[in-house]
Amino acid sequence: MAMTEETPTPTDFLKRVEFRETALLSFVTSAIIEPAYEQVQREFGIIRAEYMLLLCLSHYPILSARDVSILTGRPKNSISRAVHRMLALGHIARARSASDGRQDHLSITPSGREMHAKIMSTVLSHQEVTLISLTADERRTLISLLDKVTCQAVGAGT
Amino acid sequence: MAMTEETPTPTDFLKRVEFRETALLSFVTSAIIEPAYEQVQREFGIIRAEYMLLLCLSHYPILSARDVSILTGRPKNSISRAVHRMLALGHIARARSASDGRQDHLSITPSGREMHAKIMSTVLSHQEVTLISLTADERRTLISLLDKVTCQAVGAGT
DNA sequence: GTCATTTAGTTCCGCGTGGAACTTATTCTC
DNA sequence: GAGAATAAGTTCCACGCGGAACTAAATGAC
Numbered sequence: 570m571a572m573t574e575e576t577p578t579p580t581d582f583l584k585r586v587e588f589r590e591t592a593l594l595s596f597v598t599s600a601i602i603e604p605a606y607e608q609v610q611r612e613f614g615i616i617r618a619e620y621m622l623l624l625c626l627s628h629y630p631i632l633s634a635r636d637v638s639i640l641t642g643r644p645k646n647s648i649s650r651a652v653h654r655m656l657a658l659g660h661i662a663r664a665r666s667a668s669d670g671r672q673d674h675l676s677i678t679p680s681g682r683e684m685h686a687k688i689m690s691t692v693l694s695h696q697e698v699t700l701i702s703l704t705a706d707e708r709r710t711l712i713s714l715l716d717k718v719t720c721q722a723v724g725a726g727t
Numbered sequence: 728m729a730m731t732e733e734t735p736t737p738t739d740f741l742k743r744v745e746f747r748e749t750a751l752l753s754f755v756t757s758a759i760i761e762p763a764y765e766q767v768q769r770e771f772g773i774i775r776a777e778y779m780l781l782l783c784l785s786h787y788p789i790l791s792a793r794d795v796s797i798l799t800g801r802p803k804n805s806i807s808r809a810v811h812r813m814l815a816l817g818h819i820a821r822a823r824s825a826s827d828g829r830q831d832h833l834s835i836t837p838s839g840r841e842m843h844a845k846i847m848s849t850v851l852s853h854q855e856v857t858l859i860s861l862t863a864d865e866r867r868t869l870i871s872l873l874d875k876v877t878c879q880a881v882g883a884g885t
Numbered sequence: 886g887t888c889a890t891t892t893a894g895t896t897c898c899g900c901g902t903g904g905a906a907c908t909t910a911t912t913c914t915c
Numbered sequence: 916g917a918g919a920a921t922a923a924g925t926t927c928c929a930c931g932c933g934g935a936a937c938t939a940a941a942t943g944a945c
Binding site: 576577578579580582583585586587588589590591593594595596597598599600601602605624625628629632636639640641642689692693695696699700701702703707708710711712714715716717718719720721722 | 734735736737740743744745746748749752753754756757758760782783786787790794797799800847850853854857858859860861866869870872873874875876877878879
């Protein structure tokens with residue numbers, strides 16, 4: 570009856586919000602990451618902290634749990650859980666540091682690399698679908714802007 | 728002893744990751760949102776879904792819970808919980824729709840507007856601190872790029 | 886060398902989250 | 916108009932998350 574149902578759209582909403590940059594950043598980030606990690610969890614049974622661990626170790630040969638925590642910004646208990654599960658699945662290896670009995674030397678195994686490759690391509694494909702409307706030039710611009718922000722943000726945090 | 732401790736930095740890590748746009752977007756978004764909502768929760772006792780509800784209602788006079796769910800992309804049970812708490816705190820009002828007995832007509836109250844104003848300024852200040860290194864021009868560029876992405880993304884989703 | 890302090894990693898616990906099933910109301914079909 | 920299908924909102928439950936307290940190891944002070 571009352572067909573004057575003007576249900577507002579997310580796009581319209583994003584234009585009204587007081588902190589537009591934040592809203593847009595959050596929206597785009599979620600549009601990539603949420604479906605990507607949902608798929609990764611469904612298909613590979615790997616949760617986010619676990620993948621971030623694999624991701625870190627695929628780029629640095631040896632890291633401690635603390636390093637991973639710093640690199641990813643996740644709390645160390647999350648990393649600790651991830652380490653245990655990835656150890657159990659054989660995706661990483663762990664050895665006590667000889668020089669410091671507190672630290673662990675973590676490294677990725679071949680099966681971990683395989684898993685990383687699969688997950689990476691999943692995330693990449695979601696990224697490409699979401700950012701498809703940007704030209705190569707625009708993507709470079711986006712990266713350089715975000716880069717500028719992160720360099721300053723990290724510097725200020727220290 | 729082994730002072731060759733080259734603990735890698737998040738900034739360096741961001742340059743190596745295979746999906747750089749996603750990593751940067753996620754990093755910047757988190758840098759704004761996480762501390763902002765942590766502060767909001769600590770100071771005002773309002774959690775994220777609750778604030779998103781207030782935010783929606785501060786921009787549209789009447790919405791149903793379903794509308795809020797669509798606008799924010801959050802599942803309807805999260806919105807439902809938020810509605811109950813905001814009702815209890817007097818930040819929103821609810822009335823059954825006359826035309827459709829299933830829907831609720833939600834609206835924000837003066838106290839809800841006050842709360843929204845406080846939270847908004849908190850989020851805004853975190854946004855400004857994080858994006859401080861961008862010029863006005865660069866911010867416009869960033870917005871337009873993200874805008875382009877969201878318009879296309881929403882269109883494709885429909 | 887001994888004791889206090891700091892640090893890496895783990896365990897514990899409470900909470901926000903979201904999928905799924907459920908209830909109630911509306912709409913569609915015949 | 917009766918029954919099926921859809922839709923709005925709620926409740927239930929399992930899970931990932933992160934702060935806080937804890938253990939073990941190393942470092943600093945004296």
